[in-house]
Amino acid sequence: MRSLDTNKPKTRLSNSNLLFMIAGIIFVLMYGFALISYPGSFMQFQTFFDLFNFNAALFIVTLGLCVVMIGGGIDISVGAVCGLVTMACAMLLESGMGNVWGALLLALGIGLAFGLMHGYLIAYLEIQPFIITLAGMFLAQGMLTTLHKEPLNVTMPAFVGLRNFKIEIPWLGTVNRLGVFIPCEIKPGVIVVVVLVLLYAVLMKWSRFGRNLYAVGGNRQSARMLGINVKKTIFFSYVICGLTAGISGFVFLMTTGAGNIGNGALFEMKAIASNVMGGILLNGGVGNLLGAPIGTLTLLTINELIRAAGVQSNFQAIVSGLLLYLFIVLQSIVMSLRGRRKFRLTLPPWLKPHQY
Amino acid sequence: MTRLKTRFNNLSHLFLPLSVLVILIIINLIKGADYFSITMVNGAFYGNIPNILFGASELVILSIGMTLVTAASRGQDISIGESGAISSALFVQYVLNAGEVTLSTILVGFLISCVAGLIIGAFNGTLVSFFNVQPMVATLILFLGGRSIAFIIDGKVSPILANEISNRIGTVIPGVPIPTPIILTAVFIAIVAVVLKTTNLRLYVEAVGINPSAARLNGINPKKIIFLTFLLMGVCSAVAGFIAVNKAGRHDSVNLLKFIMMDAILAVALGGNSLGGGKFSITGSMIGAYTIEVLNRTLLRLEVEPEAIKAFKAVFIVVLMVVASPVVRVFVRKVLDKAKTLVARYSVRQTGGLNKAAVSITDTTGKEGE
Numbered sequence: 001m002r003s004l005d006t007n008k009p010k011t012r013l014s015n016s017n018l019l020f021m022i023a024g025i026i027f028v029l030m031y032g033f034a035l036i037s038y039p040g041s042f043m044q045f046q047t048f049f050d051l052f053n054f055n056a057a058l059f060i061v062t063l064g065l066c067v068v069m070i071g072g073g074i075d076i077s078v079g080a081v082c083g084l085v086t087m088a089c090a091m092l093l094e095s096g097m098g099n100v101w102g103a104l105l106l107a108l109g110i111g112l113a114f115g116l117m118h119g120y121l122i123a124y125l126e127i128q129p130f131i132i133t134l135a136g137m138f139l140a141q142g143m144l145t146t147l148h149k150e151p152l153n154v155t156m157p158a159f160v161g162l163r164n165f166k167i168e169i170p171w172l173g174t175v176n177r178l179g180v181f182i183p184c185e186i187k188p189g190v191i192v193v194v195v196l197v198l199l200y201a202v203l204m205k206w207s208r209f210g211r212n213l214y215a216v217g218g219n220r221q222s223a224r225m226l227g228i229n230v231k232k233t234i235f236f237s238y239v240i241c242g243l244t245a246g247i248s249g250f251v252f253l254m255t256t257g258a259g260n261i262g263n264g265a266l267f268e269m270k271a272i273a274s275n276v277m278g279g280i281l282l283n284g285g286v287g288n289l290l291g292a293p294i295g296t297l298t299l300l301t302i303n304e305l306i307r308a309a310g311v312q313s314n315f316q317a318i319v320s321g322l323l324l325y326l327f328i329v330l331q332s333i334v335m336s337l338r339g340r341r342k343f344r345l346t347l348p349p350w351l352k353p354h355q356y
Numbered sequence: 357m358t359r360l361k362t363r364f365n366n367l368s369h370l371f372l373p374l375s376v377l378v379i380l381i382i383i384n385l386i387k388g389a390d391y392f393s394i395t396m397v398n399g400a401f402y403g404n405i406p407n408i409l410f411g412a413s414e415l416v417i418l419s420i421g422m423t424l425v426t427a428a429s430r431g432q433d434i435s436i437g438e439s440g441a442i443s444s445a446l447f448v449q450y451v452l453n454a455g456e457v458t459l460s461t462i463l464v465g466f467l468i469s470c471v472a473g474l475i476i477g478a479f480n481g482t483l484v485s486f487f488n489v490q491p492m493v494a495t496l497i498l499f500l501g502g503r504s505i506a507f508i509i510d511g512k513v514s515p516i517l518a519n520e521i522s523n524r525i526g527t528v529i530p531g532v533p534i535p536t537p538i539i540l541t542a543v544f545i546a547i548v549a550v551v552l553k554t555t556n557l558r559l560y561v562e563a564v565g566i567n568p569s570a571a572r573l574n575g576i577n578p579k580k581i582i583f584l585t586f587l588l589m590g591v592c593s594a595v596a597g598f599i600a601v602n603k604a605g606r607h608d609s610v611n612l613l614k615f616i617m618m619d620a621i622l623a624v625a626l627g628g629n630s631l632g633g634g635k636f637s638i639t640g641s642m643i644g645a646y647t648i649e650v651l652n653r654t655l656l657r658l659e660v661e662p663e664a665i666k667a668f669k670a671v672f673i674v675v676l677m678v679v680a681s682p683v684v685r686v687f688v689r690k691v692l693d694k695a696k697t698l699v700a701r702y703s704v705r706q707t708g709g710l711n712k713a714a715v716s717i718t719d720t721t722g723k724e725g726e
Binding site for chain 1 (some may be wrong): 431432463474477489490492493494496497499500501502503504505507508530618621622625630631632661663664665666667668669670671673677678681682683684706
């Protein structure tokens with residue numbers, strides 16, 4: 001058996017995995033730093049879960065954008081679509097005409113409609129994705145403000161029940177000052193996030209669509225030569241992104257319980273930043289889907305750290321920008337060193353397993 | 357005749373933006389025939405056309421810079437509004453701390469803001485050219501942090517720029533009937549035109565945008581050219597910030613030039629430029645910028661509800677981009693050719709004096725147009 005192992009051909013680490021590893025290492029370092037410097041808050045498991053609880057929608061938006069970015073495109077309408085879905089669902093629930101399932105269907109429908117529009121225009125009419133999704137963003141924002149301007153709180157009992165629904169983890173938790181054990185709580189949105197991450201990871205790693213998408217993102221011309229239906233692949237990537245944006249809108253509504261004009265604002269920029277931190281390049285063809293949640297976690301941890309440090313609110317944006325800068329420069333240096341073959345990710349000889 | 361035809365072919369990329377502008381103007385004329393009327397109010401021109409030129413001045417300047425950046429680096433700069441806010445914040449602080457405001461104070465302040473624009477351009481350009489980061493990601497850093505930097509420079513919420521000269525730069529100089537921002541924009545456009553005519557900038561930028569490695573083999577350093585375009589973008593955003601802050605009379609670090617990068621990118625695309633780099637047309641971008649301003653004002657004039665304006669704008673953009681898309685263009689050309697040959701055949705049959713050879717000749721001439 002041992003001889004079999006050593007005969008295995010050595011495969012060079014792909015760019016996707018290298019960037020993903022960098023992202024993972026940086027996240028671990030960042031969280032470790034947070035644990036050491038602010039043990040009071042970061043030592044509690046609830047803090048970690050709260051990153052998911054309150055930002056489930058951002059995680060989902062990032063996932064959808066990641067699929068498009070791997071295909072070499074971009075979708076900047078995701079935040080606006082997310083906001084539109086929250087308002088439309090809130091209005092449907094408040095009008096008393098629909099139940100929670102109806103709202104979910106509405107959310108999926110809006111997302112699908114935007115995805116189909118973007119996909120058709122970009123893939124089959126070959127229009128630049130930035131402009132089309134910019135138009136989609138304007139359309140969603142315009143529809144949102146036309147629908148309703150004031151914040152709309154959903155008071156429907158079934159939905160409020162869903163909003164307040166929490167899953168307690170009995171074996172994890174903290175003991176407060178009075179000695180009462182408080183179990184950790186997660187919200188249903190987190191389960192949606194986990195399910196979607198697993199689903200998309202499987203989709204991108206093992207399905208034909210996923211492999212086609214990597215090929216198309218890497219080089220469109222050679223993908224066509226290989227017999228891949230490029231247009232169909234790009235079309236489906238945008239449809240998936242739109243659907244995901246719809247789901248994220250519903251999850252957003254489940255978290256906050258109110259439709260508001262500001263919902264989902266700047267999500268597209270945050271999602272792009274998270275994806276870049278997760279090692280997914282805007283050029284396309286490079287990136288591991290699991291990098292998307294890792295990148296989002298890194299971004300959120302940075303924000304939490306800055307908040308815990310008590311930095312003035314104006315410096316917060318600057319510090320997070322600086323960290324993004326350091327991150328991007330680090331990524332680029334590693335990639336260029338790798339390109340010059342000066343840097344190889346192999347174990348040093350004294351660490352290698354003894355060869356027979 | 358043939359020279360005229362080649363000249364027309366050279367201008368064919370301007371066909372789409374110009375036709376859109378004409379359609380919008382026709383809509384406005386239908387709405388009210390007095391669209392072009394210009395009146396004199398307090399010694400300055402007042403009317404729709406001056407208003408459009410006045411309102412679009414920052415956007416035109418920014419779209420010029422954006423065209424260069426897009427052409428060379430194959431990506432877009434999304435931090436232009438923020439860099440304009442930062443550089444104009446420095447200008448405002450200099451003017452407020454200078455004591456008595458003279459023309460030279462304003463000029464020095466303007467130069468300081470230009471230097472700030474250059475520094476910001478150098479920051480973005482270093483990331484894009486030397487670290488090989490995609491332009492959108494590189495400029496995302498300043499997009500996220502830029503407004504806060506501008507606020508910290510301000511030190512308080514929106515300092516007011518109340519002096520005679522700033523007011524004149526923002527509105528009109530007594531005795532000159534044209535609003536000053538229009539004059540400044542015209543001067544800027546003239547400078548850019550002279551630079552593009554007299555230097556090799558256009559050739560180098562297009563070469564780098566079409567194929568960086570081929571450009572490098574021909575002795576052009578793509579990194580330098582991309583860096584240069586970002587520097588120019590920085591100057592453009594500083595000038596735009598200067599005009600915007602003088603127009604507003606105060607420096608609102610949160611709302612100054614907010615989300616203008618979307619309009620600038622749109623102007624570049626409307627002007628018939630590819631967002632994937634390569635050949636570019638600054639005239640097209642400028643027409644695109646004015647088209648956006650006309651569109652905004654047309655929607656307001658048609659009494660569209662202000663909440664729905666963005667949705668209408670989106671529909672307009674989608675329709676326009678579909679009409680301009682390569683697939684539709686090829687399709688339309690095919691249909692037109694078919695119609696042409698059909699008409700030719702029909703007319704030949706009607707005259708009856710020609711045999712089949714003439715028909716085949718008309719067929720081939722019809723196909724030459726493809």
